[in-house]
Amino acid sequence: xxxxxxxxxxxxxxxxxxxxxxxxxxxxxxxxxxxxxxxxxxxxxxxxxxxxxxxxxxxxxxxxxxxxxxxxxxxxxxxxxxxxxxxxxxxxxxxxxxxxxxxxxxxxxxxxxxxxxxxxxxxxxxxxxxxxxxxxxxxxxxxxxxxxxxxxxxxxxxxxxxxxxxxxxxxxxxxxxxxxxxxxxxxxxxxxxxxxxxxxxxxxxxxxxxxxxxxxxxxxxxxxxxxxxxxxxxxxxxxxxxxxxxxxxxxxxxxxxxxxxxxxxxxxxxxxxxxxxxxxxxxxxxxxxxxxxxxxxxxxxxxxxxxxxxxxxxxxxxxxxxxxxxxxxxxxxxxxxxxxxxxxxxxxxxxxxxxxxxxxxxxxxxxxxxxxxxxxxxxxxxxxxxxxxxxxxxxxxxxxxxxxxxxxxxxxxxxxxxxxxxxxxxxxxxxxxxxxxxxxxxxxxxxxxxxxxxxxxxxxxxxxxxxxxxxxxxxxxxxxxxxxxxxxxxxxxxxxxxxxxxxxxxxxxxxxxxxxxxxxxxxxxxxxxxxxxxxxxxxxxxxxxxxxxxxxxxxxxxxxxxx
RNA sequence: GCGCGAGUGGUCUAGUGGUAUGACAAUUGCUUCCCAAGCAAUUUGCCCGGGUUCAAUUCCCGGCUUGCGCACCA
Numbered sequence: 001x002x003x004x005x006x007x008x009x010x011x012x013x014x015x016x017x018x019x020x021x022x023x024x025x026x027x028x029x030x031x032x033x034x035x036x037x038x039x040x041x042x043x044x045x046x047x048x049x050x051x052x053x054x055x056x057x058x059x060x061x062x063x064x065x066x067x068x069x070x071x072x073x074x075x076x077x078x079x080x081x082x083x084x085x086x087x088x089x090x091x092x093x094x095x096x097x098x099x100x101x102x103x104x105x106x107x108x109x110x111x112x113x114x115x116x117x118x119x120x121x122x123x124x125x126x127x128x129x130x131x132x133x134x135x136x137x138x139x140x141x142x143x144x145x146x147x148x149x150x151x152x153x154x155x156x157x158x159x160x161x162x163x164x165x166x167x168x169x170x171x172x173x174x175x176x177x178x179x180x181x182x183x184x185x186x187x188x189x190x191x192x193x194x195x196x197x198x199x200x201x202x203x204x205x206x207x208x209x210x211x212x213x214x215x216x217x218x219x220x221x222x223x224x225x226x227x228x229x230x231x232x233x234x235x236x237x238x239x240x241x242x243x244x245x246x247x248x249x250x251x252x253x254x255x256x257x258x259x260x261x262x263x264x265x266x267x268x269x270x271x272x273x274x275x276x277x278x279x280x281x282x283x284x285x286x287x288x289x290x291x292x293x294x295x296x297x298x299x300x301x302x303x304x305x306x307x308x309x310x311x312x313x314x315x316x317x318x319x320x321x322x323x324x325x326x327x328x329x330x331x332x333x334x335x336x337x338x339x340x341x342x343x344x345x346x347x348x349x350x351x352x353x354x355x356x357x358x359x360x361x362x363x364x365x366x367x368x369x370x371x372x373x374x375x376x377x378x379x380x381x382x383x384x385x386x387x388x389x390x391x392x393x394x395x396x397x398x399x400x401x402x403x404x405x406x407x408x409x410x411x412x413x414x415x416x417x418x419x420x421x422x423x424x425x426x427x428x429x430x431x432x433x434x435x436x437x438x439x440x441x442x443x444x445x446x447x448x449x450x451x452x453x454x455x456x457x458x459x460x461x462x463x464x465x466x467x468x469x470x471x472x473x474x475x476x477x478x479x480x481x482x483x484x485x486x487x488x489x490x491x492x493x494x495x496x497x498x499x500x501x502x503x504x505x506x507x508x509x510x511x512x513x514x515x516x517x518x519x520x521x522x523x524x525x526x527x528x529x530x531x532x533x534x535x536x537x538x539x540x541x542x543x544x545x546x547x548x549x550x551x552x553x554x555x556x557x558x559x560x561x562x563x
Numbered sequence: 564g565c566g567c568g569a570g571u572g573g574u575c576u577a578g579u580g581g582u583a584u585g586a587c588a589a590u591u592g593c594u595u596c597c598c599a600a601g602c603a604a605u606u607u608g609c610c611c612g613g614g615u616u617c618a619a620u621u622c623c624c625g626g627c628u629u630g631c632g633c634a635c636c637a
Contacts, residue, residue: 077629077630081574081575082574084573084574085573085574085588091628091629094628096610096611096627097610097611097626097627097628098610098627098628098629099627099628100627100628100629148637149637150637152637195564195635197635197636197637217637218637250636250637252635252636253564253634253635253636254564254634254635254636256629256630261636357637439598439599440599441598441599460595460596460597461594461595461596461597462593462594462595463596466596488589488590488591489599490594490595490597490598490599490600490601491595491596491597491598492597492598492599492600493598493599493600494597494598494599495597495598495599496598496599497599499598506598508596508597510596510597511596512596520597522597522598527598529597560596560597560598561597561598562596562597562598
């Protein structure tokens with residue numbers, strides 16, 4: 001049972017909500033909420049709170065009866081709308097009605113996106129001894145795509161069936177004899193339309209004399225074409241990898257699901273080159289072998305089931321066509337997802353034999369639980385030496401190399417881990433987006449090291465001295481971090497705004513700061529506050545962002561809340 | 564690309580053959596010593612093109628965008 005009580009503090013009246021509970025002979029009363037300064041205000045607030053409480057109850061009942069097991073999940077539309085409102089992602093060319101499959105990153109989005117790329121690069125390139133990076137051109141010689149096999153698909157056409165009216169994809173040269181893929185009916189050859197899945201472009205200003213090429217649909221060919229040059233200039237010996245993050249383009253028939261399937265996007269991937277005779281991987285240690293995962297293996301799928309297996313990299317070794325180097329990189333991929341906090345919604349799906357490309361002996365998809373379903377966020381393919389061999393054939397160049405260990409010339413085999421950068425960006429936002437019932441606002445719980453803005457600095461009120469101090473702190477911090485300065489509206493509003501932007505820390509300058517040279521730092525996820533010396537703020541912030549120190553231990557916990 | 568539905572400020576929405584409602588957000592003051600308080604002011608909109616009409620945001624046609632289903636996804 002809860003009731004309203006009046007308290008008089010310093011001559012002013014305040015109303016609180018109290019609750020009482022019988023404990024044996026005693027009655028224990030507890031204040032549970034502040035209601036306002038007048039009795040009217042208090043009554044209104046109380047009835048509102050009861051409504052909210054009852055809503056929670058009915059949700060619980062529904063959960064028990066199984067009607068609504070999960071809490072309300074965000075839809076992808078809501079997320080897209082949120083991203084537009086806060087400046088993460090805008091639809092491209094909106095003043096002309098938009099352009100399907102293209103997106104712009106706004107002020108917060110570009111920061112998050114850059115941080116994500118930077119951290120990926122750090123994790124897979126800079127922190128690895130056997131990895132180097134490149135950035136290849138988006139447009140390459142058209143023969144690239146002949147060698148890679150992409151051009152072959154250009155001879156495909158889409159043809160309508162006369163009988164069932166459905167469209168089939170058919171090789172142009174076999175149009176005369178082809179039948180409908182659905183009902184086997186006769187195809188309407190008049191309806192044949194070319195399918196251009198790569199974006200075409202003309203090189204040279206005079207159209208008749210120009211060379212037709214394509215915007216790359218993947219970054220991988222850059223690594224294969226530059227393979228020898230990179231190996232020579234970096235003086236790497238097998239095994240080593242070449243990494244790249246870059247823009248790719250695909251003429252998607254139906255771009256859908258916000259950023260998930262677009263026509264212009266980034267891939268972060270690397271080709272890891274290994275001597276085909278080398279089966280051992282020295283880097284596959286206990287940490288990697290112990291990496292846990294949820295696996296949907298090929299065998300299970302072939303039985304028509306989608307049951308997940310709880311397993312580990314170590315257990316998978318030797319099964320599922322997984323050899324040591326392949327296992328090592330799969331483990332590393334999972335460790336990356338753990339680092340960015342997405343591992344609990346990742347599952348690994350092994351490709352079935354029927355799905356495998358003819359050059360690949362094993363492929364795994366890493367699927368993420370998006371609001372619109374479990375979809376591929378990253379992949380891992382064992383490509384053998386297919387790509388290098390294709391380029392050797394097409395170009396006539398020597399792309400094999402002399403291996404110092406075995407004293408033989410070899411064409412390396414390749415493991416290719418690949419990541420959709422926008423897909424990781426999207427997953428981060430889906431995971432981070434939280435509606436906080438208590439605070440009545442959205443809190444974007446992005447890991448601090450990825451957050452677009454690391455801290456917001458504000459004077460508690462518009463006071464000249466506080467503003468000067470706040471500006472000083474802000475100017476000092478911005479040399480090292482992306483920080484924001486905010487002095488508009490009430491302090492509560494500023495906290496809420498920053499919760500929505502995913503800013504992990506808010507630094508507030510109050511009257512005591514002027515005398516004591518310390519400030520309060522507020523944690524986004526808990527709203528807890530600590531007191532930190534101005535001289536130590538930079539160091540504390542650095543440690544907090546890198547999770548080197550717990551928030552509660554970074555300073556003295558203080559309670560500043562009135563309400 | 565096919566089929567069906569939808570498009571009103573930044574967001575969510577009311578409504579109409581005579582150019583539009585409300586809320587939130589945003590901006591600027593004032594206020595405010597810690598969690599979207601208050602006061603005042605300000606900015607912003609009928610997806611685009613064509614047709615019918617004296618008059619179209621509204622009706623019709625086409626396009627674009629978007630949702631769902633199918634298909635596609637190297």
